[in-house]
Amino acid sequence: MSTPRHAPARFARGWHCLGLVRQFTDGQPHEIEAFGTKLAVFRGQDDGRLHVLDAYCRHMGGDLAHGTIKGDTLACPFHDWRWGGDGKCAAIPYAQRVPPRARTRAWTTLEENGQLFVWHDPQGNAPDPGVTIPRMDWIDDEASDWSDWSWDSVLVEGAHCRELVDNIVDMAHFFYVHHSVPTRFTNVFEGHVATMYVESTPRRDSGMELIGADLSLRSDASYHGPSYMIDRIWQPLGDGTEAESVLVNCHYPVTADSFVLMYGVRVRRLPGMTAGQAEEAAARTAQGVRAAFDQDIEIWRHKTRVDSPLLSDGDGPVYQLRRWYEQFYVDVADIEADMLRRFEFEVDTRHAGEAWEREMAANLGRAGAPGTS
Ligand code: FES
Numbered sequence: 001m002s003t004p005r006h007a008p009a010r011f012a013r014g015w016h017c018l019g020l021v022r023q024f025t026d027g028q029p030h031e032i033e034a035f036g037t038k039l040a041v042f043r044g045q046d047d048g049r050l051h052v053l054d055a056y057c058r059h060m061g062g063d064l065a066h067g068t069i070k071g072d073t074l075a076c077p078f079h080d081w082r083w084g085g086d087g088k089c090a091a092i093p094y095a096q097r098v099p100p101r102a103r104t105r106a107w108t109t110l111e112e113n114g115q116l117f118v119w120h121d122p123q124g125n126a127p128d129p130g131v132t133i134p135r136m137d138w139i140d141d142e143a144s145d146w147s148d149w150s151w152d153s154v155l156v157e158g159a160h161c162r163e164l165v166d167n168i169v170d171m172a173h174f175f176y177v178h179h180s181v182p183t184r185f186t187n188v189f190e191g192h193v194a195t196m197y198v199e200s201t202p203r204r205d206s207g208m209e210l211i212g213a214d215l216s217l218r219s220d221a222s223y224h225g226p227s228y229m230i231d232r233i234w235q236p237l238g239d240g241t242e243a244e245s246v247l248v249n250c251h252y253p254v255t256a257d258s259f260v261l262m263y264g265v266r267v268r269r270l271p272g273m274t275a276g277q278a279e280e281a282a283a284r285t286a287q288g289v290r291a292a293f294d295q296d297i298e299i300w301r302h303k304t305r306v307d308s309p310l311l312s313d314g315d316g317p318v319y320q321l322r323r324w325y326e327q328f329y330v331d332v333a334d335i336e337a338d339m340l341r342r343f344e345f346e347v348d349t350r351h352a353g354e355a356w357e358r359e360m361a362a363n364l365g366r367a368g369a370p371g372t373s
C-alpha cells in the first residue's frame with residue numbers, strides 16, 4: 001500500500017516555510033501548491049515586500065501566479081484585476097468602480113533567517129505571538145564566518161508529513177535506514193517545541209555517502225511548531241576542533257498525503273577555508289542530507305500510515321511525540337495540557353549498540369573472508 005488511509009484532511013496550524021526569500025525576488029509571481037489549494041507569492045515593486053495571496057482570482061478563477069506584478073499589486077492574467085498584498089482589489093482598469101467587498105485571502109507572512117513563512121490556521125486566527133520562528137542570531141553575529149544557504153526541495157507523494165516528524169523519536173531507523181549508529185538519543189517536548197538530541201557514529205560496515213559519513217556527530221534538532229526544524233550539527237575533526245553546520249529541515253503540506261520537503265545547510269568556515277570552499281562544503285553536506293531524505297522517502301513510498309504502532313523497549317516515545325504533534329491539528333480550545341507539558345525521555349542505546357556492534361563485525365568479517373565478494 002502506498003496511499004495512507006484515513007490521513008486527516010486538516011492541515012496543521014502554524015508557520016510554514018515556503019522557501020528562501022531570494023527565490024521570490026526575481027520580479028515574477030510564484031506558484032506554490034499548498035494546504036490543498038494554490039498560493040501566489042509576489043514582491044511589491046514599490047514596497048519591496050513579499051506578499052502571499054490565494055492564487056485563484058475571486059473574479060472568475062484566473063491563476064494569479066501566472067499574472068504580472070504591477071506596482072504593489074498582482075494583476076490577473078484573465079481580466080487584469082489588480083490585487084494588493086492586503087488582499088483588497090485595488091483596481092479594475094476596464095470598470096468604473098471596484099466592488100467594495102472585492103477581496104481575496106492574503107496570507108500572513110514572516111521573513112526570518114532569509115526564509116519566507118506563511119501562517120496557516122484552519123480557524124482563521126492571527127498568529128499566536130508565543131509561537132515564533134527563532135532567529136539564528138549565532139550566525140548573524142558572525143555571518144562572515146558562515147556559508148550562505150545551500151537549499152533544495154523535493155515533493156514527497158503518498159505520505160502524510162507526520163511520517164517525517166516521527167523520525168525525531170525513531171532511534172532504530174537511523175541505523176537501518178541512514179547507516180549511522182546512535183550512541184545517545186534523547187527527546188524533549190515542551191510547548192510548541194520538540195527536540196531530538198543525538199550523538200552518533202557512522203556504520204563501519206557501510207560505504208554510504210551521507211551527512212557525516214566518515215565522522216561522528218552531535219546534533220541538537222528542534223521542531224519549532226509543526227513543520228520547521230533547526231538542526232545544529234557538530235563533528236569533531238580529531239585535532240580538538242569541530243566542524244559546525246546548521247540544517248533547516250522544513251515542509252509544507254500539498255494535500256493530505258503529499259508534502260514538499262525542503263532542506264538548507266550553512267556551514268561555518270574552518271580556519272584556512274575560503275568563502276568558496278565553505279559554499280562547496282555546504283553544497284556537499286546538502287547533497288548528503290538529500291541522500292538521507294531519499295532513504296526516508298523510499299520507506300514512506302511503500303509503508304502505510306499506522307496510528308497505533310506496536311512498540312518495543314528499544315523504541316523512542318512515539319506516542320508522546322504524536323500527542324505533542326496533535327496540538328497543531330485541533331482547535332485552540334481543544335489543546336490539552338498533556339500536549340504542551342514538558343516531557344523528557346532518553347532512549348537506552350546500550351542494548352541496541354551491542355547488537356549492532358555484533359552485526360557490523362559479522363558483516364565486516366563476511367566481507368573480508370576469502371572467497372567472498
Ligand atoms: S479571473 Fe481574474 S481578473 Fe477575471
Ligand SMILES: [Fe+2]
Pocket residue numbers: 167173177178296
Ligand atoms: Fe529518517
